[in-house]
Amino acid sequence: MKRKATIYYTSDVHGYLLPTSYGDKEEKAMGLLNCVSNFKKDGNTLVFDGGDTLQGSPMASYIMAKGGEVLESEPIALVYNEAGYDCVVPGNHDFNFGYERLSHYYNALHGACLGANVEDLEGELKLSNSKIFTLENGLRLGVTGIVTDYVNVWEQPEHLKNIKITDAFMAAKKELSLLKDQCDVTICIYHGGYECDLETGEVLSTSGENVGYRILKELDYDILLTAHQHMPVSGREICGTHTLQVMANAIQFARIEITVSEGKVTVESTICPAGDYHEEEPYKTLLPLEGEVQKWLDVSIGRLKEPVLEMSKLDMAMYGSGIADLFNQIQLFYSGADISCVGLGNTPMSLPEHITMRDLVRVYPFSNTLVVLSVDEAALKKALERCAEYFTLKDGVIEISDVFLNPKVEHYNYDYFAGITYEVDVTMPVGSRVRSILYQGEPLNGRSLSLCMSDYRGSGTGGYEVYKTCPVIKRIGTDVPELALDYLKKHPVVELQKNGSIIIRR
Numbered sequence: 477m478k479r480k481a482t483i484y485y486t487s488d489v490h491g492y493l494l495p496t497s498y499g500d501k502e503e504k505a506m507g508l509l510n511c512v513s514n515f516k517k518d519g520n521t522l523v524f525d526g527g528d529t530l531q532g533s534p535m536a537s538y539i540m541a542k543g544g545e546v547l548e549s550e551p552i553a554l555v556y557n558e559a560g561y562d563c564v565v566p567g568n569h570d571f572n573f574g575y576e577r578l579s580h581y582y583n584a585l586h587g588a589c590l591g592a593n594v595e596d597l598e599g600e601l602k603l604s605n606s607k608i609f610t611l612e613n614g615l616r617l618g619v620t621g622i623v624t625d626y627v628n629v630w631e632q633p634e635h636l637k638n639i640k641i642t643d644a645f646m647a648a649k650k651e652l653s654l655l656k657d658q659c660d661v662t663i664c665i666y667h668g669g670y671e672c673d674l675e676t677g678e679v680l681s682t683s684g685e686n687v688g689y690r691i692l693k694e695l696d697y698d699i700l701l702t703a704h705q706h707m708p709v710s711g712r713e714i715c716g717t718h719t720l721q722v723m724a725n726a727i728q729f730a731r732i733e734i735t736v737s738e739g740k741v742t743v744e745s746t747i748c749p750a751g752d753y754h755e756e757e758p759y760k761t762l763l764p765l766e767g768e769v770q771k772w773l774d775v776s777i778g779r780l781k782e783p784v785l786e787m788s789k790l791d792m793a794m795y796g797s798g799i800a801d802l803f804n805q806i807q808l809f810y811s812g813a814d815i816s817c818v819g820l821g822n823t824p825m826s827l828p829e830h831i832t833m834r835d836l837v838r839v840y841p842f843s844n845t846l847v848v849l850s851v852d853e854a855a856l857k858k859a860l861e862r863c864a865e866y867f868t869l870k871d872g873v874i875e876i877s878d879v880f881l882n883p884k885v886e887h888y889n890y891d892y893f894a895g896i897t898y899e900v901d902v903t904m905p906v907g908s909r910v911r912s913i914l915y916q917g918e919p920l921n922g923r924s925l926s927l928c929m930s931d932y933r934g935s936g937t938g939g940y941e942v943y944k945t946c947p948v949i950k951r952i953g954t955d956v957p958e959l960a961l962d963y964l965k966k967h968p969v970v971e972l973q974k975n976g977s978i979i980i981r982r
Contacts, residue, residue: 485526505751527565550584589604664699730746780831819889896925900979
């Protein structure tokens with residue numbers, strides 16, 4: 477007899493409940509409310525979330541900034557409860573506000589909270605290692621949750637004083653041994669990603685931050701649902717386990733269909749867009765809070781000595797960007813690194829003299845933290861060669877290379893550097909364009925520098941694989957937008973410093 481089950485899965489929602497990116501006031505096809513409006517739940521359906529829920533969006537920041545009744549009402553938990561989530565797993569960012577915040581949120585949730593490698597030293601978290609769900613048709617789904625143990629590297633010690641994060645892989649292995657003989661289907665929800673290329677098996681990272689591929693290769697869960705890397709990975713079977721990942725900020729969700737027949741488990745899945753529809757409730761209930769968030773976004777948070785005018789993406793890359801200068805200035809201030817680099821969004825951008833929170837979200841729409849790497853001259857040159865690939869010559873005119881435009885527009889993978897001046901000859905073949913690199917006006921002559929960048933870039937993403945070979949000096953666990961807000965508070969009038977440049981020859 478065939479028995480079937482359906483799972484809906486979200487992760488890395490980062491507090492994006494409503495259909496808005498907060499860069500403007502227009503509704504977008506995104507937000508958890510839009511995602512869950514697609515869920516059709518019955519006795520053979522479960523709804524899961526893979527973590528990173530409490531931090532990220534302006535609404536999430538507003539909830540923490542205002543505290544009091546706003547925090548007490550747990551609006552994020554309200555949406556999860558209304559949508560009928562059966563279980564959630566902590567993400568690394570869910571620890572950012574300490575034990576009490578996490579405890580309050582978890583205890584407001586109706587569903588189970590699964591963290592097999594999270595030891596609660598106080599006993600106040602509503603937390604379990606695993607849970608067996610018995611469906612209406614009798615199917616037993618054994619589910620465990622784990623979070624990347626790199627939380628121990630990133631998180632402030634005071635936030636973990638009542639929590640112990642243990643080895644994620646070993647916890648997954650232990651729970652599988654306990655669940656396997658009791659269940660028809662075993663599922664691991666892992667707030668972590670893949671350390672290897674899923675097509676080739678090539679090792680991409682040996683840090684231990686992500687161990688998804690190791691779980692696929694060495695354990696035999698029926699399903700591994702991953703998170704954390706914010707990238708869409710369509711469902712596929714690897715070493716007998718079905719695995720996938722969805723993008724961040726509730727832009728999409730996954731629907732997983734499970735069939736069990738004579739002991740054989742078959743899994744199919746689809747990555748689905750959030751869509752542009754949401755139910756009347758709890759949307760109406762959240763509107764007063766959303767109104768307060770929108771007002772908050774329009775309050776001035778800082779001032780520039782001069783506004784930054786809008787430029788084309790090509791002109792920004794060729795001549796520099798005041799917005800890149802601002803964020804590199806911020807990164808250097810908080811990291812103490814020798815040099816810094818930053819990628820910006822896909823659209824042209826500007827900043828007024830008086831900056832609001834909305835302006836900040838618009839020009840830096842990423843939930844990135846920072847990492848400082850030690851880069852030698854050879855590694856730095858490889859990274860700069862990737863930047864130089866952004867340009868191409870057509871009939872003697874410099875244009876943006878198709879490599880950054882097709883099949884996907886990726887202006888965010890061009891990095892703006894501060895602290896160095898480097899020269900690029902676009903007449904030369906890709907990979908041989910960087911002619912010189914100067915630091916403080918002098919050649920490096922084999923010297924290594926400390927380079928601050930986003931954790932996204934530090935993972936080697938976007939064609940910067942060389943960074944995976946560079947030693948990590950330190951990590952800064954606070955999001956860049958939060959650092960920017962703090963920087964603007966500390967500097968009443970910010971004068972942008974053009975610290976280094978790119979010189980293009982043709």
